[in-house]
Every structure is written in C-alpha cells, then in structure tokens.
C-alpha cells in the first residue's frame with residue numbers, strides 16, 4: 484500500500500477521467516475537481532457492507548425462535564410485582580376489619596391463611612393467631628369476633 488501511494492501521487496489531479504480511472508489503484512474512483520482535473524477518491528464502502536451489523540442481526544434472527552429473539556430485544560422494564568400487603572380485610576359478617584393482607588395475598592388466588600394476619604392492635608385480644616399456611620383452605624378463615632367466614636366465596640374481601 485505504501486508503495487502504491489507513493490507511485491500514484493494521490494491528490495494530484497489527473498488530466499482526464501479516462502486516464503485517472505486507468506491509473507487509480509483498486510478501491511478508488513475518479514472525481515473531477517473544481518479546477519478541472521481528476522483525482523482519485525476512495526470508493527464509498529459498498530452498501531452491502533455498510534449496515535453490516537444490521538444485516539448480521541437479521542440473519543441471526545432468522546434462525547432464532549421467538550423466545551430467543553425476545554432475548555435480543557433491549558431489556559424492557561421488569562414488571563414489578565404489585566405489593567398487596569397491608570390492605571384491610573373486611574369481614575362479610577360484621578363488616579369490621581381485624582386482619583390485613585400479607586405479601587402473600589394474591590387476589591387471583593383462593594384465599595389461604597398465609598394471605599392475612601391479625602392486625603397488630605388486635606394481637607392482645609387473646610384471639611387465636613392464624614398460622615400462615617399456603618395450603619390451607621379458605622374455609623378455616625373466620626372472623627375472630629363474629630365467627631363469619633372471611634372468604635365464603637374463596638376470595639377475601641378487601642377494603
């Protein structure tokens with residue numbers, strides 16, 4: 484390359500286009516200068532190579548499953564698990580609230596004893612503590628005051 488540069492005196496105008504094109508090394512094209520002569524300028528990178536990364540990405544994508552393709556997408560903001568803890572649970576019998584929800588509360592699932600806890604202010608009442616158990620049925624959940632089922636339909640009533 485060094486010897487080409489030296490022998491072609493790049494930048495110095497050729498007198499005609501034909502002569503320029505004939506004399507230029509590979510990768511250069513003849514371009515007319517304002518002064519009327521012709522100079523060799525480096526050929527623009529061919530379009531097929533320019534967006535190389537994009538093309539490459541496309542060809543990779545065509546071999547990937549949808550799930551794998553999703554992995555290549557920029558990270559979406561992660562869905563934050565909503566925190567439904569601390570909500571008042573209303574007794575359908577006496578309409579009072581002696582329990583609130585724990586972090587295990589899930590409004591889409593049938594209630595279990597891990598979803599609720601006796602509120603702090605009722606801890607000293609001598610009422611039976613609810614033992615957290617994800618496998619417990621909702622039938623054991625009763626109001627400590629009136630005895631009504633807290634989740635007669637399976638779902639707790641939230642204020």
Ligand SMILES: [Zn+2]
Pocket residue numbers: 574575576577578579626627628629630631
């Ligand atoms: Zn009640």
